[in-house]
Structure formats: structure tokens, C-alpha cells
Amino acid sequence: MSMPVHQAGNLEGADSAPMPNRRRTRRFNKAFFLNKLFKNYFLFSILTLCAVLALVIFFIGRTAILVFGDVSPAEFFFSLDWTPEEGRFGAALFILNTLSLTLLTLIMAVPISVGLAILMAEIAPKWMKKAIRPVLDLLVGIPSIVYGYLGLTVLLPFLRELSGEGLGDGLLAAAIVLTIMILPTISRISDDAIGAVPKKYREAAYALGSTRLQVIFRVVLPAAGRGIVAAVILGMTRAIGETMAVVMVIGNTPQLAKTLFTPSSVLTSNIVMQISNVEFDSAWNYALHMMAFLLLLISFALILVIRYLGRKGGAES
Amino acid sequence: MNRFSASRKQIRALRLDRIATACFYGLGALVLLLIFWLLFTILGKGLPGITLSFLTKLPEEIDPGGGIGPMLFNSFYVLILSLIISIPIGVGAGIYMAEYAPKNRFTEVLRICVESLSSVPSIVFGLLGLAIFAELLGIGLTILGGAVSLAFLNLPMLARVTEEAVRAVPDDLRNASYALGATKFEVIRSVVLPVAMDGIVTGICLVAGRAFGESAVIILTAGLSTSGEMWDFNLFSPGETLAVHLWYVNSEAIVEDARQIADKSAAVLVFVVLLINLLFRVPLWFNNRKLKR
Numbered sequence: 001m002s003m004p005v006h007q008a009g010n011l012e013g014a015d016s017a018p019m020p021n022r023r024r025t026r027r028f029n030k031a032f033f034l035n036k037l038f039k040n041y042f043l044f045s046i047l048t049l050c051a052v053l054a055l056v057i058f059f060i061g062r063t064a065i066l067v068f069g070d071v072s073p074a075e076f077f078f079s080l081d082w083t084p085e086e087g088r089f090g091a092a093l094f095i096l097n098t099l100s101l102t103l104l105t106l107i108m109a110v111p112i113s114v115g116l117a118i119l120m121a122e123i124a125p126k127w128m129k130k131a132i133r134p135v136l137d138l139l140v141g142i143p144s145i146v147y148g149y150l151g152l153t154v155l156l157p158f159l160r161e162l163s164g165e166g167l168g169d170g171l172l173a174a175a176i177v178l179t180i181m182i183l184p185t186i187s188r189i190s191d192d193a194i195g196a197v198p199k200k201y202r203e204a205a206y207a208l209g210s211t212r213l214q215v216i217f218r219v220v221l222p223a224a225g226r227g228i229v230a231a232v233i234l235g236m237t238r239a240i241g242e243t244m245a246v247v248m249v250i251g252n253t254p255q256l257a258k259t260l261f262t263p264s265s266v267l268t269s270n271i272v273m274q275i276s277n278v279e280f281d282s283a284w285n286y287a288l289h290m291m292a293f294l295l296l297l298i299s300f301a302l303i304l305v306i307r308y309l310g311r312k313g314g315a316e317s
Numbered sequence: 318m319n320r321f322s323a324s325r326k327q328i329r330a331l332r333l334d335r336i337a338t339a340c341f342y343g344l345g346a347l348v349l350l351l352i353f354w355l356l357f358t359i360l361g362k363g364l365p366g367i368t369l370s371f372l373t374k375l376p377e378e379i380d381p382g383g384g385i386g387p388m389l390f391n392s393f394y395v396l397i398l399s400l401i402i403s404i405p406i407g408v409g410a411g412i413y414m415a416e417y418a419p420k421n422r423f424t425e426v427l428r429i430c431v432e433s434l435s436s437v438p439s440i441v442f443g444l445l446g447l448a449i450f451a452e453l454l455g456i457g458l459t460i461l462g463g464a465v466s467l468a469f470l471n472l473p474m475l476a477r478v479t480e481e482a483v484r485a486v487p488d489d490l491r492n493a494s495y496a497l498g499a500t501k502f503e504v505i506r507s508v509v510l511p512v513a514m515d516g517i518v519t520g521i522c523l524v525a526g527r528a529f530g531e532s533a534v535i536i537l538t539a540g541l542s543t544s545g546e547m548w549d550f551n552l553f554s555p556g557e558t559l560a561v562h563l564w565y566v567n568s569e570a571i572v573e574d575a576r577q578i579a580d581k582s583a584a585v586l587v588f589v590v591l592l593i594n595l596l597f598r599v600p601l602w603f604n605n606r607k608l609k610r
Binding site: 237 | 413437586
């Protein structure tokens with residue numbers, strides 16, 4: 001970029017002195033104009049994102065709030081009885097199921113995926129890292145509906161044989177599918193976060209005589225903590241909001257998941273199974289929107305909690 | 318004397334280190350095996366039976382032997398429309414957050430907005446699309462509605478990957494460029510973006526792959542049916558995509574070869590996503606070569 005300007009200045013400098021000066025001002029004006037224009041464009045983009053969020057909250061919230069005209073909040077949040085045909089809308093069981101499914105998924109997914117990230121970023125030699133990353137990308141590439149289909153045709157028969165219980169569908173099947181789904185998300189971003197830790201931190205720790213394990217757990221992981229937290233957030237939001245993979249393996253029965261193999265239903269799966277059968281202005285539709293609004297609130301709340309934890313951890317280290 | 322106690326501690330630390338290393342390698346091997354097994358299962362079951370006529374034929378309601386032509390076309394159509402809408406805004410937002418955002422309360426609010434938006438479940442975007450396009454505008458379930466809702470879903474993820482990629486660019490490069498008298502935008506365009514392009518393109522890959530296979534949003538906004546014709550560019554016709562078709566075949570279809578259609582559709586879905594990832598990376602290689610020279 002600087003080359004042509006330099007040459008042009010030389011050529012013009014040969015016959016008239018003020019010429020390059022004027023050109024430069026015009027060039028500068030253009031540069032400053034572009035600078036300002038794009039600054040405003042970038043600001044506009046981020047504000048658009050916020051506007052989309054506002055749209056989501058407004059449109060879902062507007063419909064959701066109407067449910068309390070027909071159903072009392074106490075019934076909606078604390079009743080385990082979901083029989084919309086008879087006007088009983090107790091959503092507590094979906095909320096509890098969603099929470100336990102997410103918890104179960106994270107228990108399985110976080111150690112595996114952070115371990116994988118550590119392997120990629122710290123332990124494996126460079127060629128192996130170069131081989132693992134594209135393979136993880138393959139896993140990201142598989143659409144959620146295909147995971148659901150595989151869960152239905154491969155995992156469920158396997159679990160059926162293993163447990164000898166019913167159809168094999170329920171929390172455990174859903175959690176296994178979700179674990180595989182969010183594994184690449186978490187490990188990939190954790191890997192990036194670990195890779196972004198400055199090399200001098202590691203070298204300082206090695207110089208003090210640490211083994212690699214000590215460097216990883218006492219220096220690298222705390223330093224990359226924020227990034228890893230962000231990774232877990234992304235994975236978690238995917239797990240909470242995942243619909244199609246869950247809907248195919250969880251059984252879709254509105255009851256509380258008391259065991260790992262109880263056919264049950266979570267917020268997302270219940271919405272997608274029922275939303276197309278209801279009319280726009282019925283209490284049923286409002287209740288489903290309220291469940292969607294709850295999903296929103298749950299994920300917002302979780303993000304705030306994890307942000308808080310991340311900030312605290314960052315202050316300590 | 319101190320050396321003895323210290324060395325015993327060291328031996329323990331070293332042994333722990335070795336065991337942990339082995340464990341990490343074992344974990345990696347297991348996960349890789351699982352991934353290859355998954356891909357082999359999907360592709361191995363479906364790909365052998367795929368013919369050109371399956372990819373281009375119209376689906377059948379009752380007789381066996383139907384194809385997936387319109388759904389495959391719709392998948393690409395919706396994906397491209399949504400990327401056209403979301404990439405300029407998503408990448409711009411990411412650049413703002415990484416380069417411009419000052420350290421203050423306003424930025425903190427913006428950051429919470431982005432994180433909240435990225436946590437919004439896809440089904441909620443489906444409901445939003447349903448509310449805007451079917452209820453408010455009254456145009457029903459359309460390709461346009463599907464593409465816009467899908468773009469909403471892509472936005473926060475694009476912003477996040479762009480921000481991380483831009484942040485990973487070393488400050489030295491920026492400072493060198495500023496020292497040459499470049500404006501902020503010139504620094505971003507000619508230094509930061511080329512260096513961060515690797516990460517940004519990888520991010521767009523992930524987003525495109527996710528969008529191609531997304532089904533929850535499309536079911537609610539573009540519907541469970543097609544217009545019944547191939548090459549239908551009309552934005553206002555219903556747009557069942559391939560991913561939705563896989564769901565439809567599994568839950569509602571009554572054709573006798575539903576299982577084969579599902580197997581093949583799944584294989585095509587995965588194959589196309591892999592292909593998308595490859596295609597998106599081609600410009601990346603060129604860019605890398607240019608940088609190295």
C-alpha cells in the first residue's frame with residue numbers, strides 16, 4: 001500500500017513541489033472520511049445486534065405474558081400437571097427436566113472437552129494438533145438433526161440392550177447426544193483461549209522447575225480461565241437450547257424425569273412438538289411462549305452467573 | 318539435605334506428570350475414534366445408495382423412490398440468503414467489540430447483549446420468526462422468513478468469532494501500522510483483518526455449517542413443505558430444507574422407504590457441510606500464501 005504512494009511522490013516531486021502536498025491532503029481527507037464512516041458502521045452493526053435481542057424479548061415476552069390471564073403464575077411455575085387439552089398448564093416439570101438435562105450434559109462434557117483442549121494446546125506435538133483440529137471441525141459440521149437421527153437409530157437400541165429398560169429413551173440418551181454435540185464447541189474455544197496465553201508465563205513457570213502438569217493447572221488454565229468460561233457458556237447455551245437432537249431421543253412425554261430412562265420432555269422439545277398444532281390466541285400458545293421466555297431467562301441468568309464467576313476468578317489469579 | 322526432600326517431591330510431580338500425559342493422550346484417542354466411527358456410520362450407511370436422480374427428483378408422498386431435490390435446493394438458498402444478511406453485520410459488530418469499544422459501562426452492556434443473544438436458543442428465534450412473519454406481516458411460512466430468522470441466529474456467533482480472531486492479533490502489528498501514519502480504519506483493513514482472516518473464515522465456516530443443518534428455526538419459519546417445484550427462487554414460497562426433511566421423514570412420512578431416505582438425507586447433509594467447510598477454506602490458503610511471501 002505504501003509503495004505506490006512513495007513512487008507517485010517521487011515522480012511529481014520532479015516538476016512541481018506543492019503538488020504532492022495537495023494530493024496528500026485529499027488522500028488524508030478520504031482516509032479520515034472512511035475512518036469515520038466505518039467506525040459508525042461498526043457501531044451500527046453492534047447496535048443492530050442489540051436491536052435483535054430487543055426484538056426477541058419484546059415479541060416473545062408480549063405473547064408470553066398473556067398466559068397469566070388464563071393460568072395463575074403459581075400453577076404455571078409449580079404444578080407438575082401439563083394437560084393442555086383440559087386447561088392445566090403446569091410447566092414446572094419441563095423446567096426441572098431442562099435443568100437436570102443440562103447439568104448431566106455438563107458433568108460429562110466439560111472434563112472431556114477441556115481435557116481435549118489441553119491435549120491440543122499444551123501436550124500434543126504440533127503435527128498432531130494440526131490433525132486433531134480439522135477432525136473436531138468435522139464434528140461441528142454434523143447438523144443437530146443428524147445427531148438426533150443417529151441417537152434414534154444407533155444409541156437408543158444400544159441403551160435398550162444395556163439397561164434392559166423400556167425404550168432406552170430419556171435423560172441419559174439426550175445427555176449423551178448433547179455431550180457429543182457440545183464437545184467440539186467447548187474444546188475448540190478453550191483451545192484458542194489456552195493458545196492465547198503468552199508464552200512467557202509458561203517459560204517463567206518452567207524456569208521455576210514446574211512439571212508440565214503443574215504449568216498447565218497452575219499457570220495456563222488460570223490465565224486462560226476467561227476464555228474457557230466463555231467456551232463453556234457457548235456449549236451450555238447450545239445444550240439448553242438444543243431442540244431437534246433432544247426431541248428425537250427424549251421420549252416426548254410430559255412427565256418428570258425421575259430416572260435416567262424415564263421418557264420425558266424438556267422446554268425446547270415440548271415447544272417444537274406442540275407449537276404447530278395450536279392457535280395464535282389460545283392459552284396453550286401463550287403457555288408455550290412463556291416456556292420460550294423462560295428458556296430466555298434461564299440462559300440470561302446463567303450467563304450472568306458465569307460472568308460473575310469469571311470476574312471473581314480473574315481477580316484472584 | 319534439602320535436596321533429598323525436594324527431589325522426592327519432584328519425583329512424585331514427574332510421575333504425576335507422566336500419568337496425566339498418558340491420560341490426555343488416551344482421551345484424545347478415544348474422542349477421535351468416536352468421531353471417525355460417527356462419520357463412518359452416517360456416510361457409510363447413506364452415501365452408497367445416492368444417485369443423481371435422488372438428489373434432483375421431487376419427493377414422493379406414498380410411493381417409494383422419491384428424491385430430495387427441492388429440499389436440497391432450499392437448504393442452499395436459505396443458507397446463502399442468511400449469510401448475505403448476517404456476515405456484514407456480524408463481522409462489523411465483532412470488529413467494533415474488539416477494536417473500538419472503550420472500557421466503560423456502555424461496552425459492558427453491549428457485551429452482555431452479545432452474550433445474551435448468543436445464548437438465545439434456536440427455537441426461540443423460530444418463535445420470533447413465526448411472530449414477525451406469520452403473525453405480524455401475515456405472509457405465512459416462507460423462505461424469506463426462514464433466512465432472516467437464521468441470520469438472527471448467526472449474528473452473535475459471527476460477532477463472537479470475529480472478536481476473538483481480531484483480539485488475537487498482536488498489538489505490535491497495530492502499533493507499527495499506526496507509526497506509519499495509518500488511520501484506525503486503515504490499520505484494521507490492511508493489517509488487522511488480513512492477520513485475523515484465518516480465524517474469521519474458520520468462524521464463518523462453523524456458522525455456515527451450523528446454519529445449513531439448522532432445523533428448529535426452519536420448521537417454525539419456513540414450514541414442513543415445499544412449493545413442489547425444483548429451482549423455485551420465489552422468496553415467498555414455503556421452504557422446507559433438507560434438515561427439516563430428515564425430521565419430517567422420521568416423524569410423519571408414510572412412504573415405505575422412509576428409513577432409506579432418512580439414511581441418505583443424513584449422509585447428504587453431512588457431506589455437504591463438510592464440502593462447505595472445504596470450499597470456505599480455499600480463499601484462506603491463498604491468503605496465507607500471500608502473507609508468507
